[in-house]
Amino acid sequence: MSFNSEVKEELVSLRLGESCCALAEISALSLCLASFSIRGRGEVLLNYTSLSPTVAKRPLRILRFFGYKNIGMSTRRDNRFGGRRFTVLTLSGNDARAMMQRVGVLRFEKGEFKFRNIPQRTVRRICCQRAYIRGMFLGVGNISPPEKAYHAEFALPDKKRAEFLQRTLHLQNMEFSIYKRRGSYIVYSKNSGEIASLLATMGAVRALLHFEDIRMLSQVKTEVQRSVNCDQANLSRQIATAQKQLEHIDYISKLVGLTALPESLQQLARLRISYPDYSLKQLGSILEPAKSKASVSRMFKQIEEFANNISEHKPTTSREVKT
Ligand SMILES: [Zn+2]
Structure with a gap:
């Protein structure tokens, strides 16, 4: 399993905690994974789509936490995802409307629902900021194996969401940068200290230990190399x-x-x-x-x-x- 999958698997298994945090996390997941459609007779459907069956478990758990019982779940293949299989969770009718209202990231405009900015109150509390970052990571985050490179990123479709995430990370004392890549805004860091903080903030303790082991090992390697170079100079x-x-x-x-x-x-x-x-x-x-x-x-x-x-x-x- 890749380190990225390892981190996500651990995050999905974390307990939900306070309802304020569950709301912040599902808000982030909604911004990353949700879409909606209107079926005949005007019935609204709210869909959470993920290429990872593991990640899909998280919104499912949070929706259940908020008392939604009728959650449709299906796996499909689609050419939009290069023929890959993906998982869809669906809330319909009043449940879908109520959930969108609760999250506060969607608005109804000219006959269709549109995303709007995350309300500031969602991440006002420190506990909720962490949950929001976790939701964002599950939705659009990626982390490289520490054996290869120090790199963590979130790929967002627009600048506003990217900057909002950057500010939220900053509130948790992490400095991430933004750059544009093929129409996406990438919020990223290549600093091993920031990445360790990110894992700690999200609650990925097991992954953090793995990460720190590798980080320590590479520091030892650097030390050994330095002393080998020194021995070489002495020998000369x-x-x-x-x-x-x-x-x-x-x-x-x-x-x-x-x-x-x-x-x-x-x-x-x-x-x-x-x-x-x-x-x-x-x-x-x-x-x-x-x-x-x-x-x-x-x-x-x-x-x-x-x-x-x-x-x-x-x-x-x-x-x-x-x-
Ligand atoms: Zn909270």
Whole structure:
């Protein structure tokens, strides 16, 4: 199951709570999913249409919560949805009129019903703002799997509804942006913090835990990568240092021979030649007797000085020394 379906499945299963919130949620769902038609003899039908049978369960539950018993339910296929199956819930007659009145998002004009803006009172309370956002997400929301990308969006057909949602999200301390895509207004965020807040606000606790697990894992990965890069830099420095040391040793070896060095430095020089990739600490540990990193560093300093000295006092002998 996709992360998006996971979130929606969890939201659908949440209990409805206060009737103010149920009303706010069905208002949002109505703006996203509802349409109406008039049958012969002037009978009004209110339809909630969803491509997701899971999502369709939510308006069904809320309509029942408000006491509507006669709710028609059918699944159909339609070319408008690319031949895909979709679920339709239908209220008819007085029930349909009463529901539209209750929600307050529809008005009757010139013989037909039209949507009107959501009344502000619907989302006046904090609890209702959350329910409204949840309804909107169930209706037109989509969230990407956190393993792939941080992206949450709501696709709305007009600017007013998009801006109303943006304001409602803002009231819940979430900052979402809007852009236009193929005739739709997309209210979206790519910020992982905002998306986590969205899940929390809607009450998708299980999905939030999943999301936070992935978010934490990717933070750990970033940390590991950073430390790998750091190790890489250390390694490069170590190689450059060893290269310098080998040059000094080679110089001494060619001009006066390694035997010209004091016993302990001679031993270190030979070990460096055998183990060019060892760190100072590693070389120190195989010296006899073992020496600290700082001591080894000082000894290399002495080798360097020795090499500098012979270059200043021109060599008197030059012999090949087998190393
Ligand atoms: Zn409420």
